[in-house]
Amino acid sequence: MALKLAMGTKLVAATHNPGKVPEIAALLDGRFEIVTAGQLGLPEPEETESTFVGNALLKARHAADLSGLPALADDSGLSVTALDGAPGIFSARWAGPTKDFAMAMKKVEERLEETASDDRSAWFTSALAVAWPNGPAVVVEGRVDGTLVFPGRGTRGFGYDPIFVPEGHALTFGEMEPAAKDAMSHRARAFAKLKAALFD
Ligand code: IMP
Secondary structure (H helix, E strand, O other), X not given: OOOOOOOOOEEEEOOXXXXXXXXXXXXXXXXXXXXXXXXXXXXXXXXXOOOHHHHHHHHHXXXXXXXXXXXXXXXXXXXXXXXXXXXXXXXXXXXXXXXXXXXXHHHHHHHHHHHOOOOOEEEEEEEEEEEOOOOXXXXXXXXXXXXXXXXXXXXXXXXXXXXXXXXXOOOOOOOOOHHHHHHHOHXXXXXXXXXXXXXX
């Protein structure tokens, strides 16, 4: 039997950030009743895997098995070609406990200068996993390719958005209208794949 998520299913979002709920609900076209792992008092697992897909699966599996409900988790980040894919799964951690992305972007710039490479290509990845309690799981990945620019430009978005210019465009993610970014982002591509896989 194909794995599908029926409309109205109660779905745990494996996040402790309640601010993410409206965004997740909208990305899933408002089809599900979303409750967060934080609201259910579930502990956050350590992200011990070495890939985006591995960490998304680990978080979804953990939340599903503990809650007894299907669970959705994501893992995302920026990968830089000349840095062998760094910061990758460590994208959030490069910003430190105070989530200082100005510092994280500076670190990317400095590491790039150290390589003496003039390759500024990079990509964002978003892995999304849905796991059923003590059951199967589905995982998908979305990617957007682009080029890094220094200094960063724009005050919109978050994280590494100011230094990333998506392929075929002139503006950084930090300068674009949110709707323009949302139409082409790694996250939008991953959600499109997830919907194709799981919606009736
Ligand atoms: P996660 O919450 O462990 O998945 O960490 C994702 C990190 O990757 C975030 O903290 C951001 O720094 C970075 N990241 C992921 N997606 C984006 C994006 O769309 N724009 C900018 N930074 C992003």
